[in-house]
Amino acid sequence: MSKDVKDYINIIGSRLGKAFAIDSFGTEEELEFWALSAEHMSRKQNPTFQNIITWIDLLYQAPVHFVYKLEKEHLILIKRQLISENLLPDKSGGGKPGKVDAQRTQFIQDFENQMQNLEKKRQWDEDFKEHGVSAHTIGNCEHIPLYKKTGEFWGIYVIGPNIKSPENMVPKFSIVSRLLSSWLIKLDEQEKESQKEYQDKVHGLVGELGIGALNTTGISELLLLYIINSLQAKSGAVVEYKNGAPVLIASNSLDEQYLKALLGLSGEKMYDLAENDFSLSEAGKEIVNKLDVEPLFLPYISEEVKGFIWINRTERNEAKDSSPVLNDISEIVAKLFEFRDVNKSFSDDLLDAFYKMLRAIEAKREKTKYHSPRMIAFVEMFGMLFGLDNNEMEIIKTTAKLHDIGYVGAAGISSLASIGSELAHPIAGATMISNLPVHNDIIEGIRTHHEWVNGKGTPNEIRGEDIPWTGKIISVYEFVVDFFESNPEVAPEKEEEMLEKLKSSLIERADVQFDMVLIPTVIQQLTMLGWSGCAQLGVE
Numbered sequence: 417m418s419k420d421v422k423d424y425i426n427i428i429g430s431r432l433g434k435a436f437a438i439d440s441f442g443t444e445e446e447l448e449f450w451a452l453s454a455e456h457m458s459r460k461q462n463p464t465f466q467n468i469i470t471w472i473d474l475l476y477q478a479p480v481h482f483v484y485k486l487e488k489e490h491l492i493l494i495k496r497q498l499i500s501e502n503l504l505p506d507k508s509g510g511g512k513p514g515k516v517d518a519q520r521t522q523f524i525q526d527f528e529n530q531m532q533n534l535e536k537k538r539q540w541d542e543d544f545k546e547h548g549v550s551a552h553t554i555g556n557c558e559h560i561p562l563y564k565k566t567g568e569f570w571g572i573y574v575i576g577p578n579i580k581s582p583e584n585m586v587p588k589f590s591i592v593s594r595l596l597s598s599w600l601i602k603l604d605e606q607e608k609e610s611q612k613e614y615q616d617k618v619h620g621l622v623g624e625l626g627i628g629a630l631n632t633t634g635i636s637e638l639l640l641l642y643i644i645n646s647l648q649a650k651s652g653a654v655v656e657y658k659n660g661a662p663v664l665i666a667s668n669s670l671d672e673q674y675l676k677a678l679l680g681l682s683g684e685k686m687y688d689l690a691e692n693d694f695s696l697s698e699a700g701k702e703i704v705n706k707l708d709v710e711p712l713f714l715p716y717i718s719e720e721v722k723g724f725i726w727i728n729r730t731e732r733n734e735a736k737d738s739s740p741v742l743n744d745i746s747e748i749v750a751k752l753f754e755f756r757d758v759n760k761s762f763s764d765d766l767l768d769a770f771y772k773m774l775r776a777i778e779a780k781r782e783k784t785k786y787h788s789p790r791m792i793a794f795v796e797m798f799g800m801l802f803g804l805d806n807n808e809m810e811i812i813k814t815t816a817k818l819h820d821i822g823y824v825g826a827a828g829i830s831s832l833a834s835i836g837s838e839l840a841h842p843i844a845g846a847t848m849i850s851n852l853p854v855h856n857d858i859i860e861g862i863r864t865h866h867e868w869v870n871g872k873g874t875p876n877e878i879r880g881e882d883i884p885w886t887g888k889i890i891s892v893y894e895f896v897v898d899f900f901e902s903n904p905e906v907a908p909e910k911e912e913e914m915l916e917k918l919k920s921s922l923i924e925r926a927d928v929q930f931d932m933v934l935i936p937t938v939i940q941q942l943t944m945l946g947w948s949g950c951a952q953l954g955v956e
């Protein structure tokens with residue numbers, strides 16, 4: 417800053433001090449503090465939270481800066497910032513620097529951990545309206561009350577812990593509180609506005625991406641029913657031969673004996689497929705004679721797909737059998753299945769590409785370098801311990817792979833540091849794949865993986881009964897994996913203690929954040945793997 421500007425600001429600062437009846441500036445820092453207040457006030461742009469912290473830090477070197485906002489009887493933590501340098505005053509000079517540094521790092525890491533596991537809500541208490549000291553999970557903190565212009569209580573600024581305000585600050589807290597109130601309330605409003613804008617943008621970007629997942633079974637049923645009714649037949653089925661084996665796609669009113677015969681469930685198949693042609697097998701002939709049916713057999717055969725529509729009726733009808741509509745139907749069934757296969761393979765390719773893009777984003781930060789592979793490895797092992805079947809295992813692994821895919825959508829809009837992305841990535845992710853042929857539990861698992869069973873999660877604040885099993889499992893492992901990512905270097909003698917800490921956090925959060933049914937298996941898994949096993953799991 418040039419000297420002229422600084423002088424000017426100092427003059428404003430001292431005028432401001434007089435205006436607020438502050439008789440004198442005690443120290444150099446205090447002068448700078450008021451000068452900076454004046455600077456922020458004279459600007460059109462509201463100071464950012466970081467600006468505000470830098471400002472407060474001039475006078476009050478506390479490690480923790482929390483902003484709680486009053487909402488429905490609760491104080492909700494809406495902002496937090498940790499200044500690690502203020503945590504332990506640097507005792508430089510003398511001693512063994514290496515050892516002191518390691519201790520200091522450990523201390524800071526422990527503290528940061530405590531910060532991560534903080535409850536985001538505090539019970540509302542009338543005392544908060546008064547400036548004073550209160551016991552906080554992290555130690556005793558001072559809280560500065562914040563008020564709207566109308567005089568209504570809005571929230572508190574918590575600062576601390578265990579550091580007393582400078583003597584000359586307390587008398588000035590009312591003016592500090594007024595400045596903080598006006599800046600923080602405006603900031604909160606601006607952010608709410610920009611979050612809404614962000615959500616709209618995400619929706620605008622990914623809302624129209626769908627290529628359409630056709631309901632193959634539904635369309636087959638519709639076509640089948642049309643034929644049955646127009647021929648006044650009894651029942652029927654659409655069967656596809658995949659790798660030579662018959663698979664049922666759709667059926668209507670079909671007796672079990674026909675179904676078994678068509679699918680070859682009790683021995684021989686009713687129809688053999690050889691060289692792109694179907695023929696009635698010996699067993700098939702027997703059944704037809706025995707049951708006295710005159711089935712209508714409509715094959716569909718193309719390069720990629722093979723199968724037939726089978727209609728059960730007792731009488732032949734030459735005129736109706738040669739109806740061109742029947743040909744059209746078998747042709748369209750072939751095309752439908754071809755499209756299904758192409759769609760599936762395109763969708764798999766698209767999801768792989770999304771995954772690669774996500775991995776590139778994750779790789780940018782040391783902390784998240786192995787995030788998704790770790791999630792996949794953890795849920796796979798969980799699935800084995802919990803006893804998921806093959807189908808469920810595929811679903812949960814895919815959910816783990818894609819759970820943060822919304823960051824890819826978000827990256828198209830703004831940098832990842834943007835405030836909206838944490839909140840919006842489950843919505844963006846679910847929307848991005850909602851029209852692809854993937855299981856609904858995967859899509860809904862992505863949408864809900866940051867929800868809490870008590871309804872206090874994000875983004876939709878839905879409760880346990882509305883969160884699908886996939887969302888619940890991913891939610892636990894998002895927490896577990898984050899714990900290991902946040903503690904990359906733990907001394908061997910500390911490992912046991914850290915693992916216990918993780919387990920007790922999980923137990924504490926059972927029925928609050930996580931579904932308690934899952935917790936025993938998760939704890940069993942952590943115990944089996946031990947700290948280093950967990951830390952290594954999924955790391956390529």
Ligand SMILES: [Fe+2]
Nearest residue numbers: 819820865894
């Ligand atoms: Fe996530």
Ligand SMILES: [Fe+2]
Nearest residue numbers: 787819820894
């Ligand atoms: Fe994640």
